Amino acid sequence: MTPITIYDIAREADVSVSTVSRVLNDTAPVRASTRQKVLSIIEKHQFQPNALARSLIKKETGTIAIILPDITNPFFPEVFSGAENEARGLGYTFFLCNTGGDHDRESEYLSILREKRVDGIIFLGGRVNLQNCPEDMAQELNDIAERLPIVLVNGNLPKSRIHRVYTDEAAGAVLAVKHLLDLGHREIAFVGGLQKMSTTMLKVKAVQKTLKEHGLEIPKDRLLLGSFSIDDGKRLMSELLEQDNRPTAVMCVNDYTAIGAIKATIEHGLSIPKDVSIVGYDDTPLATAVIPELTTVSQNTYQLGKLAVDILHELILQKKPRRNTTLQPELIVRQSTGPAPAKI
Amino acid sequence: MTPITIYDIAREADVSVSTVSRVLNDTAPVRASTRQKVLSIIEKHQFQPNALARSLIKKETGTIAIILPDITNPFFPEVFSGAENEARGLGYTFFLCNTGGDHDRESEYLSILREKRVDGIIFLGGRVNLQNCPEDMAQELNDIAERLPIVLVNGNLPKSRIHRVYTDEAAGAVLAVKHLLDLGHREIAFVGGLQKMSTTMLKVKAVQKTLKEHGLEIPKDRLLLGSFSIDDGKRLMSELLEQDNRPTAVMCVNDYTAIGAIKATIEHGLSIPKDVSIVGYDDTPLATAVIPELTTVSQNTYQLGKLAVDILHELILQKKPRRNTTLQPELIVRQSTGPAPAKI
DNA sequence: GTGAAAGCGCTAACAA
């Protein structure tokens, strides 16, 4: 099929393989006429050097990988997009490893990626986002990080020295609550997110803390956790709205649940933001797709991916990039939040 | 860093490299005690065989690639998801190549993937979706397909023998128009999509043909093409609504533009579906995220990805899968379509 | 400026 090698080229050009290699890699001077001859034969056969053989020697593959939980959740394509774009510019190709949040699958991929000798790994979500990552899973990652550059995006690992790029998720949550407080809201609920994920609890705690500073709190029946899906947002919001004393504002763990919350609210015949204000998180493209457009917290998702690659690249180059890179979140006020309704 | 090889293992276990290789690959019987010894040493050193060296010999990498235009467009993650899930089961890892619809980038990736010796390629969108794919671009793909398994998803290439998996997009459009006709609509418009893409024109033509069979047509000023974005859907729909004689139903090239159309409609103070019916295409997760929920055509996106991998896998195994695999689209009726309003 | 030859880490005959 593709039996044509550098030897075939060499023979036909009547030079040695090293010469062919030299024109291929521009690694030493070659006489112009020789180079031309070689080049034309390469062209003629559409010869493509075997990257496997080259990588075997050079100990670099020009390949990096990203491990993430769910590419169909619009947050991740955005990160990927930023990462891929940067990586391509730096000469890398990307493995995309979708784990479905399954930790075994994470381990599987980790193992495969080591065998395939990727130059580095970007790890998102999953075990890295757990409130309490089990010792062995953390260990596995730490071990690998000893041998292979790894960058965690928006995650953390207990007592680990792995490099990280992340937004200050708590600060983003604070921004959102303050916005609601400024609008006069006092009855605030929190909706969505798995309790075991730090993405969820980081926000919950930040909200609680901020409210406390204002002499307020989230009562238990207004703290409704679940998953990150539209459906759960809808379901939980319904519960909230059916309570005797419904909140005037709801902070959601992400845009997906916020959209579910919007749907539930409207189905209950209420108006946004007149009756209820809703704020999301992530500023995915969905945020401007819904009516009313969603007030949400931007994490600079694209930038997150880009920076992760930059750090990874420096790591690969054996430079010493800073261990932590943080991005400031930003509140994007749109139409789903407004002044608190007058007291009933 | 990772200087440990099969030789180190062999030496320490006091066996030959071939024995180690045998226990690694289970390629020939090895005495149980020997196997145990080798295994324990492998374990001890966390040894991972170098897949590059192996691939170099076996001429297979266990890697496939997907080339697609835009992973942030929710249609593609869905395809990818179906593909990845199937591929993982078959032992493949996935390169994701995002081209932004840029044909040069497609070529670049094609070249890199050949060098990296991927086992096969799935190609989506871009040149494969052009109404008129330039000869040279088609040629490039055909050439590669001679040497490397390729499957096109929802695309086509003039006089090419490349394998394809696709939904009958025209049939889907017909389903949608008939639905509108059944609801009594006679004033139907088409919105969105690049004219140069076959995804667009396939639908346009199908709609025109169906209307013609009913003595109807889409007048020029009701055929507004553009891009595939939410913004363009919104912009074009606005144009439509500002015409003297606005249509009662709009068929959109995809869900993204349909959502834009919904936004424009509501901003114009009209009600959906009472005043205007809107239908999308693709049945992305967005379709149920908006209010009203979108009537749309499902392409079985996930299945599309899965099947593409199945066909690719057979090709890799040198089997002879059928050249064309089609999937029937399905109309999903939700809330954005309803009876045509009484004549004005 | 160019060639010969020794690997990179593994698999796969071929012997034993």
Place this chain on the structure above:
DNA sequence: TTGTTAGCGCTTTCAC
């Protein structure tokens, strides 16, 4: 059941 050895296709000294 196990070991020896010749590659896979390339890069890289080291000579010339």
